[in-house]
Amino acid sequence: MTAPPPVRVGVLGCADVARRRTLPALARCVGAELAAVASRSPAKADRFAAEFGCRAVPGYQALLSDEDIDAVYVALPTGMHAEWAARALMAGKHVLVEKPMVVNTAEASALCDLAHANGLVLMENRMFAEHPQHRVVRDRVESGAIGDVQVFSAAMAIPPRPVDDIRYRRDLGGGALLDVGYYPVHAAMMFLGRRLRVVGATLRTDPFTGVDVAGTALLESESGVPAHLTLGFEHAYRAGYELWGSAGRLRAERAFTPPPDTAPPLWFDGPDGTSPVDAPACDQFARVLERFAGAVRGYVDWRAALRTAVDGIRLITAIRAAATRPLHGRYSSAIGAGGPVR
Template sequence: MSGEGLRIGVLGCADIAARRTIPAVRAAGLRLAAVASRTGEKARAFGDRFAVEAVTGYERLLEREDVDAVYIPLPIALHERWATAALEAGKHVLVEKAATATAAAARRLTALAADRGLLLMENFTFLRHAQHAEVRRLVAEGAIGRPRLFTGEFGFPLADRSTIRHHPELGGGSLLDAGCYPVRAAQLFLGDTVSVLGSTLGMDADAGVDIAGTALLADADGLAAQCSFGFAHAYRNTYALWGESGRISLSWAFTPPASTRPVLRIERQDHVEERTLGADDQWANTLRHFAGLTARPAGHAREHERIVRQAALLEAVAGRAHTTG
């Protein structure tokens, strides 16, 4: 069927699904077919909230013929299991980032999706916000000369240790939860040849997860990227490109609400300029993009390659890290 009529089921009643994804499904003009939870009470409460049919048990939702695709906002450690089940049931899959905890899992899932002729896409909604296209346009036009360094920072204070972010068995830790954003953003400018040169991870010894980190990346031409992230920081959500003749930065790079008009800043030796950009709904844009790709099998391979490369980079960041704490 065409992407326009895509019928989406939601596996899990996560907060991100309630706040962002379900409203975006409807804003994008798609059909929310059903929501599922492991418990009937939670499923019914979610169903009542969004006036949609509720299903008890993820398996039952995957059996439904009125579901063409599923959105998976479960803990990272459960992504591979339920994405596999969804693909085997013949459903396209939009999975929250990080899509997998390992590169091997990413390869298994993308191979299965390709074998079944289905789309597997990682839900990095920021990629579909118009502000990044504007940055790339300005860089390509020479606004800062040849880029020399990308810096990306995403961190926020998280004192509550009861969340899944502090449980290693659920795929917790700041690298997979927050670090994945600047690492993915770096690839907008460093491209497919990016590799990890080194990294640090600060550990919470009691919880057994990383709560802070920095990774140094580089591409084949020498453009470097410094990606910093964590849960032990004041809030920061930005990236910048430093070039031979200037610097360009975004003030709210990864999670701007649909009504926000982001500010882009250009700095040169004798010139500082701030441009207020147009508001954009990156969540609705992502759902439209996902739906459109389900109807274009030729575009699946590129999304699958991106998932594997991202997982491999995150795995390399963890594997090469000097740890403290």
């Protein structure tokens, strides 16, 4: 049986994460190939094209009009995702969107409807979930190694960025909650389920940029397990989670952005002390690209992942709402498993 040709991918935008992680992974991907990269800056597109051996296209719309492109990876600032993902879908292109897919639930619903109406794949680049370390943790939990889960906690925070970083641009969907907050939110969903209630939240807004730069959220699962999440742009780097049970504790200390050639550090704390837990190294970016290519070719289910993306933005929206309500008006919200994905 002859293998299908690789999915020809065009890239909208020249983001740093695309240059460092996604495009090198795409170059190694068997099921897809990088065909072109577009930027509003011809010089930037030329640099990317020269580095990764593809065509440079002057402008986003020109790439969407290219009939040689099967699919588009949207690597633009978050606030531009909804517009250009929609334009790509209307141009007949399958779409992989950098996380978070959109900034609010209305945009999520509109994109889902558009993808279904046009019979096209729409996926979020939820790359961290592809790493096998989370399966290792889940297997340990399900085996009863830590007893009954009593508390989940997760944190993703980074040091301050340069003042001109797009993360501080409110008009481009900046802020810590949408950026680094995405990871602890989705980690909580991964281990505690998609139906999470927001018990309370805080967000600190920078008075000069108008974006949130630090925050916390307290969630609760349907079974009553609390989840404490921390996020921010003002911290020493941290990217991990832990599950604390009645008989032990599991810790993932490089849970969200491990290098592709490094085994992530996992630890089990039990009655006999602390011991390492083996988990393999993995290029999680390459894995999500292979899944996307498989979805485009029709042999990988992508709808469940899209439902998760929609539930994630609902939960982020609920956290933001909780953080902006007065303390005497305690806020809670149930995140359901339904939505626009059919």
